[in-house]
Amino acid sequence: MRIRLIAVILLAFAFSGAPALAAEKQKKLPKPGWNMFSKDQDIQMGREYAQQVEKQFKVVDNRDLTEYINRIGQRLVKQGGLEQYQYPFFFKVVHEDSINAFALPGGPMFVHTGLIKAADNEGQIAGVLAHELSHVVLRHGTNQASKAQIAQLGAVLGGAMLGGGSLTGQLAQLGIGLGANSVLHKFSRGAESDADLLGAYTMAKAGYNPIEMARFFEKLQAEAGKSNKLVEFFTSTHPNPGNRVQAIEGQLPYMPRSDYNAAEGNLKSMQAAVTKLGPAPKPKQVAQGQGQGQGQGQGSQPPSNTPKPANVPVSSNLKVYQSSALSISYPDNWQASANQNSLTIAPAEGLLQGAIGYGVIVASAQSPNGRVNLQQDTQKLLQTIAQENAGAQLVQQPQSINISGSAAMVSQLKSTSPYANTAEIDTIITIDRGANLVYLICIAPEPDYSRFEPLYQQMVRSIRFK
Ligand SMILES: [Zn+2]
Structure with missing residues (x-):
């Protein structure tokens, strides 16, 4: 019996995406929601997935680019107030043309060279990173996996599944992976608004103008409207909550005052360095088919070759x-x-x-x-x-x-x-x-x-x- 999602089919869902209002009150900063995973399991999962990602994509071996992205990322973590969440954040650049950056549960972040190329200024790169970091600290990936009605999740997380093995291996058996349709990476509009809001505060504290995040997302949305394949993954996994620029502008008065003094760095020379890398290699297929961007679906069930167990014990107690x-x-x-x-x-x-x-x-x-x-x-x-x-x-x-x-x-x-x-x-x-x-x-x-x-x-x- 396939069981995934049966429980939710008849449910009438309440739509939780709150539209941006014109008259702006201060919004409360979002907090992590209900979660069946422990924080340590987020970290373990991120570590295991990061190994898969590094096998699949070419991590860029260029000191200038790596330092540039790390400087932005660490500035957001340290000055932006994310250190308190105590995740082992790290930032790597991968050679990929699509315009994207993705953070895994527990902190690892991969920034595509395509994002560096597409940004108009450093603030826009910081915006995408701040938004992604917010998904990490708000634990949106595992929160959504927790809500996905996967009946055996409790058994996996409690260590009760047979066979042991890696956490991600067991989650993969339940159809939880990194693909575009995975619950780990397909965020709800409510999660998007929350990541925008916390991301904007993080930017402001770190000295970046939060408006750049919204502007960049709207630019991606416009490109998606023109069927630009390079933005497809990002826009499909981070659905537009609507009026991003207005929503952030409305909250600016409440954010820490800042003259947005983050150094404007040397984006132009970074973009030149990306161009010098030449064409991006094709991502490799990895074991389990759990790779980023492959659109790992929930609908297909592999033909089973598991034999029926000879004996299933039934206690009479x-x-x-x-x-x-x-x-x-x-x-x-x-x-x-x-x-x-x-x-x-x-x-x-x-x-x-x-x-x-x-x-x-x-x-x-x-x-x-x-x-x-x-x-x-x-x-x-x-x-x-x-x-x-x-x-x-x-x-x-x-x-x-x-x-x-x-x-x-x-x-x-x-x-x-x-x-x-x-x-x-x-x-x-x-x-x-x-x-x-x-x-x-x-x-x-x-x-x-x-x-x-x-x-x-x-x-x-x-x-x-x-
Ligand atoms: Zn998002």
Whole structure:
């Protein structure tokens, strides 16, 4: 059973991108949001990804260029007030024509030679760096990964996944990488506004005019409108929150007074040095296909060659999972990992690449109509699951049942197991909880299903709502 994003499909999203207002009050400086990763895991991940990036791109071996970018970066960190966040920031120049700079979680930053070439002044380079540094200290990448409804994330971060290996290797198995569509790098408009705001303060403190950041972003946006391929990656991963220049201008009166005295350096000679490097090499493909800019999608699932485990242990001792919404019993040798909208209960052997082979998913979705229509919403959910799991067939039509005093339906699908050459049975229970549809998906390979069915029935019967 593919599980990614199922939980969010029925959710009506509140749009959080706040438009810039004309009458400007002082905006509060943003803080890091909710995160399942620890700060150390951000740093570890950044370190591992940085190694991949350095294999894929040519790091420029030119002292003048390296010193130039480091001088700007360190000025932003030290004078701009980012030292307090205590990340091991470093700055490298990579030989790449596209107009971009990207920072990895935990601090490593790579500046494309294309950015140096495209800037009108040093302040514009500082603007992109300050914006990227703000994404790092606000932890936007891992914040978004935390919110991405990936049920096994808790198990990976808690070190519970089998096989060990690098953190990024395990995240790659869940489809979290560095590509354009990755949750780590596709920022929301809210995150963009926050990075603009903190980036602008950082610039002002460091002696750069914050307006240059907004001007440069608007210039990139205009180039994107002309289908300039060189700006595509940046503009697709940093969506325009709208009115960047106005939003920053409106906040200027509140920023530390500065005469914007950062030395105007020698951008022209740096641009000449870039030209001298000659044409940029083609980025190399790296293992795992997790490279920057490859548009690593979330939709494709590699054909599985993982054999079905011979034995999945099921303890007859049950323990109780409690949340603010419900409680449910499960075998005490299985793991329960929860995020905002879903709970996955599975044996370690049942968790694999972006999917679950054995286990139970409990999730909740707001009905788009504000009130659950059990039959309609059940059909919709079944369709959604069938879309996510190509070839899924309904083998049991929805039948009415009752769960813990609430109207419910039970249906069954047959689909392709994530284990090699194996079919799977998925029993789906949908429960009418007023405004929310609570649903359970009970998963096991078809040959084993009869062995797991009594356990799943016991788990479903044990549910209590609060
Ligand atoms: Zn951004």
